[in-house]
């Protein structure tokens with residue numbers, strides 16, 4: 001079992017049955033009501049493992065959330081709040097979020113504001129949530145096409161990462177985790193970039209050492225800047241344009257968060273290259289890797305202004321300027337950089353499949 005200190009909680013990476021989970025339930029929550037948040041897929045694929053291995057959960061209430069980003073919204077939260085009230089969940093009770101980033105973001109948000117905050121534990125079940133979403137204390141939901149507009153900074157009481165849950169994850173979902181792992185490499189660690197880009201299949205990503213490197217990169221950045229005043233902004237690399245794309249497609253044919261971030265990283269690296277901040281050989285390496293995993297996309301020229309409009313609502317902006325990251329090398333990036341409208345247009349145009 002690998003134990004990693006996060007700010008006021010621990011991350012445990014390894015077999016859940018051998019982790020401190022059972023003891024924590026016995027010691028801290030034996031008199032508490034427990035609510036397990038799942039979505040339809042984690043209900044079918046992950047819940048049974050939890051219920052059969054942990055008898056402490058035999059009385060737990062299971063809260064079934066609808067699948068997908070389009071349901072990471074207040075309307076669903078309202079229904080959950082009402083159900084929590086019906087179950088008479090109180091301040092001393094516990095929420096367990098068993099799912100991908102949608103469940104950990106929304107379940108964490110719900111727990112963080114219900115009755116001014118009740119404890120929650122994250123058990124991520126997608127690669128993306130293991131390497132990124134469940135770590136760092138950001139909880140949140142979307143508001144219309146605008147990503148993560150409502151949220152809190154609230155840490156879980158514990159975070160358990162067990163790759164066993166990835167056995168049932170569809171292969172295309174591994175690509176989403178890969179996007180955030182590549183992001184960690186690009187902003188912080190050229191050696192990790194080499195490791196990640198020499199895998200032969202996406203299944204190679206289901207590896208505790210690779211996952212730990214990502215956890216360490218994210219956790220260390222968050223430890224130094226928990227509320228995103230400085231360095232933590234680097235973790236938004238790819239997300240300025242990525243969130244614009246994700247929001248744009250949300251009410252059409254939704255694209256996954258990871259794919260949106262993959263395209264966002266490509267477009268934002270393109271801007272850095274065009275500004276000659278990123279050297280050509282580095283750009284070509286990044287372009288080769290990212291285009292091989294995240295194919296270019298169908299966008300009409302006439303749709304570009306709408307995507308840019310969505311980017312204007314990004315939380316990182318200031319004084320109505322669109323701000324994002326600027327990759328200066330593989331493993332290095334600046335943040336709080338203003339993007340010009342023309343260069344964003346050009347970068348989005350670059351993403352369009354020909």
Ligand SMILES: NC(=O)c1ccc[n+]([C@@H]2O[C@H](COP(=O)([O-])OP(=O)(O)OC[C@H]3O[C@@H](n4cnc5c(N)ncnc54)[C@H](O)[C@@H]3O)[C@@H](O)[C@H]2O)c1
Pocket residue numbers: 039040041042045046067068069072099100101102103105125126127128129132133134135136137138139147148165166167168169170173176257258
């Ligand atoms: N809070 C943060 O710091 C942070 C960071 C990165 C991403 N995010 C958020 O995370 C979300 C994306 O997360 P995601 O990619 O995990 O999406 P997701 O939660 O929608 O999961 C992807 C799909 O996999 C299914 N699934 C989950 N676990 C499974 C399993 N073990 N077996 C079979 N199917 C399974 C889900 O039901 C869903 O259909 C986005 O909303 C994004 O904004 C948050």
